[in-house]
Amino acid sequence: MTKDAVFIYSDELLSYRFSKNHPFNQFRLTLTLDLLKEIGAISNDDIISPRIASDEELRLIHDPAYIEAVKKAGLGMLAEDIAENYGLGTEDTPIFTGMHEASALLVGGTLTAVDHVMTDKSKHAVHLGGGLHHGFRGKASGFCIYNDSSVAIKYLQEKYHARVLYIDTDAHHGDGVQWSFYDDESVCTYSIHETGRYLFPGTGNVNEWGNGKGYGFSFNIPLDAFTEDESWLECYKESVWEVANYFKPDIILTQNGADAHYYDPLTHLSATINIYKEIPKIAHELAHQYCDGKWIAVGGGGYDIWRVVPRAWSHIWLEMINFPSVSGELPPTWVNNWKSKAPIPIATTWEDPNDMYKPIPRKQEITEKNRKNLERVLHFIQQQKNTTKK
Structure with missing residues (x-):
């Protein structure tokens, strides 16, 4: 029987x-899993231990010398x-003991998530320990040693012959994954992120469309600093549906950095x-619309581990298993268990406070700038569709 979803986790991921x-603190995995347990949304039967990637699998993307x-x-x-x-x-990627083993496990x-979904053991799978999207073929970057998403996409191509749509909602551009498949027409990469004008890695411009056979299969929505919910969601909803409809993937892999907060x-x-x-x-709807439900979610950035992540x-997990909507107070047992261990006051409600920050005076200007980038992407997709018809 196919499960709705599996949750990839073991304490070894904290290494x-x-x-x-x-x-970069993977203790956020412990906090997330404990919260899900406290609301009765996950059991041990849902949790699958990760395996260590072999050197051969790592070499799908990474240089042997690296x-x-x-x-x-x-x-x-x-x-x-x-x-x-x-x-x-x-400074970003210090050396630590056992870093190969820890990275290969991620x-x-x-x-592991890929194999569960592609062999119909589950419709969906989440591996929050992954999402290290800055790793390059022969170089570590931005807290990322090996690039699990790039390896997984290449693995999906070679083992399952799948067309992959990669969706990255981290505040940082998904550069490592984009450049891994920049000239590949069977992988479509999509990243919505803060503009690189002020933020690492400085890439992800709206005109990075791909190269060679991959031209027209790379999409970026750079957002102005201080972008708020309404503009973020407008740009995301209007573009990601068009991208999926244009590419028509076999499977969707989402990177879920929580650092746009x-x-x-x-x-x-x-x-x-x-x-x-x-x-x-949206990912769930896209997966069922285009991929018979096949959806893998990985983690990524997210550096406020007590209030946000x-x-x-x-x-993500609650959506995958169609859990009833949650709101109001977080479980008191979860709050009481962790508040004494946190260096800052932790979150106590599912929602954010209405007065979390003062009104931003440039809101209209920011919204208009973001909309221009959105319109460029939508126009480009239409051009590509028209070209294909000819």
Whole structure:
């Protein structure tokens, strides 16, 4: 019998940890899973342990020399100058013991999700430990050592011959995945993110359409700093449906960074938890419209782990299993269990406070700038459709 969804998790995923003070903290997985358990939305039968990706699987995307460098770095055997050439030992991506094994487990978790969905064991699968979208073929970048989404997409192509639509709603541009498939017509990448004018990695311009055979299969919606819910959702809803209709995928892989939220310390957008209710709803509808329900969700960014990430990511699982709508107070047991351990006051309600931030004076200007980028994408899709008809 096919399950609605499986949840890929084990405590070993927490071993992907650069340092005590590094902003990338997989403890958010523990907080999210505990919240789901407290509301009775998940049981042990729903949880599947990730496997470790093999070197052969990692080589679907990553250079063998880079994989060997990561292994040596995790053993303390990589010279500093060589490490820097591979993006290792930097402020963003420090070296830690066992980094290859921890990183390969994150990739293997996404591959576990792929196999469950593609062999009809479940319609959907979520692996919140994944979503490391900045990793490149031969270089670590932006907290990402191996790029699990890129490996999973290549795996989907080679093992299952699938056309993949990759949807990235992280506040940072999904550069590593985009460049992995920039000249590939069987993969469509879509990223909605804060403009790179002020934010890492600085890419993701609206005119990055793809190259060669892949031209017309890369889409970006860069949003102005301080973008709020209404403009974010307008740009997302109007564009992602058009992209899916144009590409008609066999499976959808969504990257669900939760760092577009106003509280996130690393970005400059002003979204609330409301967008994180809508994002999985749309993915779910798209999957059933175009892919017989095949939908894999991975995590990504999200650096306010006490107030934002557990609530945002819970909505993905709740949508996958068609759980009744949640609102009001968070479970008191969850709040009481974690509030003494948090360095800041934690969230106590599913919704954000109405007065979370002061009104933004440039709201109309921001909305208009975002709409122009939206219109460029919609116009480009129509052009591509017209060209195909000829």
